Amino acid sequence: MTTAQVLAFGGVVALGAMSPGPDFAVVVRRSALAGRAHGVAAALGVAAGVFAWAIAAATGVAALVTMTSVAFTVIKVVGAGYLVYLGVNALRSAWRSHDVRSEAIAERTTGSSLWGSFRAGLLCNTLNPKAAIFFVALLPQFLPADAGLIPMLALSLIAVVITAAWFLTVANLVAAARRVFSRPATRRLIGGVSGTVLIGFGVRLAFTTTR
Template identity: 80%
Template sequence: MTSAQVLTFGGVVALGAMSPGPDFAVVLRRSVLAGRAHGMASAVGVAAGVFAWAVAAATGVAALVAVTSVAFTVIKLVGAGYLVYLGVNALRSALRSGDFRSGPNPGSTVEPGLWGAFRDGLLCNALNPKAAIFFVALLPQFLPAGAGLVSMLTLSLVAVVITTAWFITVANVVATARRVLSRPATRRFIDGMSGTVLIGLGVRLVFTTAR
């Protein structure tokens, strides 16, 4: 591989990471409701999912998932269910925070602990078969014929570094503005919006096809 190939691959991955989707919604919500550390943990979780799919694509596993209808459907439905689960929880938090009978400021809730934040990011990405399609279509264009383990790991690590950098930046920017974003009305809006988006993405994922 040449440096130009690696840079081009990195640019495509960056565009994919910056595209609005469930990963962004999860990192955003965690950063607003639980703080910088939780947002960064979710970002690392997303990057771990990206690494898993990149390695799977490089070794042919992701291609098998993409063309095997049963495996693709199972991952798709589990991933859709998880997105809907996250979305419903967000909507429930929005409703609770808007219920003044619960107290002056019951606030929004997320599962405590950095592990929960990491798990949300990891599962959100790892259970998305669209990631498999993305890397199956992308990696072969940049791997030379007869590419060895070093080339595969290089591109996988590039994908991880770029994804981590982007989502950690998102987590830090959002956390910096957390004082403003954590106002009750704003928290309700973010919960409601992220919940609606996650449920919508989950429903959309159900109808995703491998081609």
């Protein structure tokens, strides 16, 4: 791989990471309502999911998923259901929270530990077959047919680093403005908007096709 190819690959991955989607909604919600550590954990979960899909695409597993209708449908349905689940929980939390203390209790009851935030980011990405389509279409353009393990790992790690850098930046920027989000009305607004967005992404994912 040439330097130009690596830079081009990094640019495409960066554009994909910055595109608004469920990963972004999850990281913003965790950062705004639960704090910096939770936002960072969610961002690292998303990055871990990207690494999994990049390796799957490099080894041909992701291509098998996109070509096998049953596997693609199962991942799509489970992923859509998970996004709707996250969205419904966010809406319920928004409607029943009257102050910061009750909001914190609601967050704890929905599993908002650091592991829960990491898991939310990880599952949000790995249960999205659109990520498989993205990497299946992208990697062959930068890897020769006889590419060995080192180039595969190199591109996968580049994808992880870029994704992590973007979402860690988002998490820290949102967390820095958390004083604004500490107002009960603002927290309810964030919960309501993020919940609606996640449900919308879930419904859209349910109708995703490989074509």
